[in-house]
Amino acid sequence: MLVYNYLGLSAIDMERRIVLITKRAYSTAVNGIHHIESESIEGLGLVMIYFHPFALAAADGGESLSCSEIANRTLITKGGVTGILDRLEARGVIKLIQSRDDRAA
Numbered sequence: 001m002l003v004y005n006y007l008g009l010s011a012i013d014m015e016r017r018i019v020l021i022t023k024r025a026y027s028t029a030v031n032g033i034h035h036i037e038s039e040s041i042e043g044l045g046l047v048m049i050y051f052h053p054f055a056l057a058a059a060d061g062g063e064s065l066s067c068s069e070i071a072n073r074t075l076i077t078k079g080g081v082t083g084i085l086d087r088l089e090a091r092g093v094i095k096l097i098q099s100r101d102d103r104a105a
Contacts, residue, residue: 004045013062022047064097 004018017036026049027033032063037048067085071078 002045002047002049004047006045007041007043009043011040011042011077014045018034019045064099066099 002022002081004014004022006014006018009017022045023038025038026047027036032047032051034052035052036038036050039046065073067078067081070085071081072078075083076084085094085096089096
């Protein structure tokens, strides 16, 4: 969440001068955004940026990641990540590959 504090700006001015420009800049310059919400009140602008669940985890340019690495990057438990990945593989969205370093097999 981004919070802008400019005392003396009306809600309309906050929306036009700060919030809309911020939303436009983030939506064009940052990848993986699901949606952006905002609220403007007198002297205060709030911008909430929501990312796709694995957008930050997959930002390595196609590099393979372990479940633990994805869990650490997304703050989702390893069990939660495993369940999500299994469902994505079942839909054909991703392909899971056994790591040579994985001793669980």
